[in-house]
Amino acid sequence: MNDKVAKLNIEGETLDLPIVNATYGPHLVEIEALSKHEFFTYDPGFISTASCRSAITYINGEKGILLHRGYPIDQLAAKTDFLTTAYLLLNGELPNSTEQNEFKTIIASHVNPPAIVHDTLQGFAKGAHPMAMLISLMGALAGYFHPIKIRDAAERKHMIEQLIGFMPALVAWSYQHHIGQKTYSPRAGLSYAEQFMYLLFDDKRGNNPILNKAIDRILILHADHEQNASTSTVRLAGSTLANPYACMAAGIAALWGPAHGGANEAVIKMLSEIEDEKNIPKFIARAKDSNDNFRLMGFGHRVYKNYDPRAKVMKQTCDEVLSELGEQHDPLFKIALQLERIALEDDYFIQRKLYPNVDFYSGIILRAIGIPTELFTPIFALARTVGWLAQWGEMCDDNDFKIGRPRQWYTGPKVRDI
Numbered sequence: 001m002n003d004k005v006a007k008l009n010i011e012g013e014t015l016d017l018p019i020v021n022a023t024y025g026p027h028l029v030e031i032e033a034l035s036k037h038e039f040f041t042y043d044p045g046f047i048s049t050a051s052c053r054s055a056i057t058y059i060n061g062e063k064g065i066l067l068h069r070g071y072p073i074d075q076l077a078a079k080t081d082f083l084t085t086a087y088l089l090l091n092g093e094l095p096n097s098t099e100q101n102e103f104k105t106i107i108a109s110h111v112n113p114p115a116i117v118h119d120t121l122q123g124f125a126k127g128a129h130p131m132a133m134l135i136s137l138m139g140a141l142a143g144y145f146h147p148i149k150i151r152d153a154a155e156r157k158h159m160i161e162q163l164i165g166f167m168p169a170l171v172a173w174s175y176q177h178h179i180g181q182k183t184y185s186p187r188a189g190l191s192y193a194e195q196f197m198y199l200l201f202d203d204k205r206g207n208n209p210i211l212n213k214a215i216d217r218i219l220i221l222h223a224d225h226e227q228n229a230s231t232s233t234v235r236l237a238g239s240t241l242a243n244p245y246a247c248m249a250a251g252i253a254a255l256w257g258p259a260h261g262g263a264n265e266a267v268i269k270m271l272s273e274i275e276d277e278k279n280i281p282k283f284i285a286r287a288k289d290s291n292d293n294f295r296l297m298g299f300g301h302r303v304y305k306n307y308d309p310r311a312k313v314m315k316q317t318c319d320e321v322l323s324e325l326g327e328q329h330d331p332l333f334k335i336a337l338q339l340e341r342i343a344l345e346d347d348y349f350i351q352r353k354l355y356p357n358v359d360f361y362s363g364i365i366l367r368a369i370g371i372p373t374e375l376f377t378p379i380f381a382l383a384r385t386v387g388w389l390a391q392w393g394e395m396c397d398d399n400d401f402k403i404g405r406p407r408q409w410y411t412g413p414k415v416r417d418i
């Protein structure tokens, strides 16, 4: 803390509001004192409001920087795998080789979720969205693992590792139920990404290191992104000391929307709708028309007003996967690359700093690998589970943590009689 204050003049009285420094990023004005003076702040969408303190992830949207525990995302993508990044997010430091092996062994020991998962899936009609199933699976697991001593750090650690271990099967089995296909049981001795590919495709995709690496990268790049909508939802649910599986259900619900995790799925739907390169100008014109609510899916970001650093890594992975699979001739990929080029040159997008985001490329990669569109957002959830759990754990460890209870600006009628 420094001794600077912001002076706020309210109705003739001057309030001294402490200014605190972050490691990086804007200074913060602490406004708790305001409520004692019958004033709230109003900040729709939390554009200027920090909801918590966190040491996990730092984003500078103007400069296109993303750090996890201080490490740049491109270095993590190049030099670690998903579980190593997960360990870092959860524990604050990269593991040494003993810690890394132990962590991987523990996660692998939880690869088989309890039978209640299959029972719960049976309650869903074929064709139901896997995200809806994942929400219910978390509810079922909350019922199965209850009560949990949230204040007990060892019990929290166990819950976190267990859920990370369960996730590949939960996602793969939800999809298999969605298409009415039999599920595959996990195999021993596979990496996290290999296990997931195997649970999805059995032996049908072979053990292709380029595709496994691409999945692992997608998981690393989606693992955490500070206080986004789904993470904030997990923290808010967790602030009531709710069961962590129930908190994950809340996070998955928030992630599902097309303005957040649903964007990678929406990208492919949009590219299919465009259908042919000759239709691109029509769609660009619609995106620019203020009377049309159509937006180019996979472009723009609430925080990044520069190239999303994850999108840079993803684009490189996208090139590797397309050349490995010889898929450059898929008309959808041609449309995607053409759209990217036009949007990057168009004044409308340049002035508003609307760059392709991580989901623009992840949608293309997942489609090229043969992963069905309905699984795109569940794969995002698979990765983000680590970030949600790291943030939830950090919140539980924070002595200052209180139940999250935002205030409101009441605009309804004054009291009246019936």
Ligand code: ACO
Pocket: 258, 259, 260, 261, 263, 287, 288, 290, 294, 295, 296, 297, 298, 299, 300, 301, 302, 303, 352, 354, 357, 358, 359
């Ligand atoms: N296509 C066309 N115009 C856009 C787009 C887009 N994708 N995104 C923003 N704009 C325009 C808006 O119309 C607005 O224009 P105006 O100033 O003329 O009114 C301006 O850019 C600013 O838009 P906001 O909605 O204020 O930007 P915000 O930061 O709130 O929105 C969001 C960010 C929701 C991601 C938005 O860019 C969007 O809807 N993108 C498409 C969906 C998408 O790809 N989401 C994935 C995000 S990444 C993730 O969750 C991992």
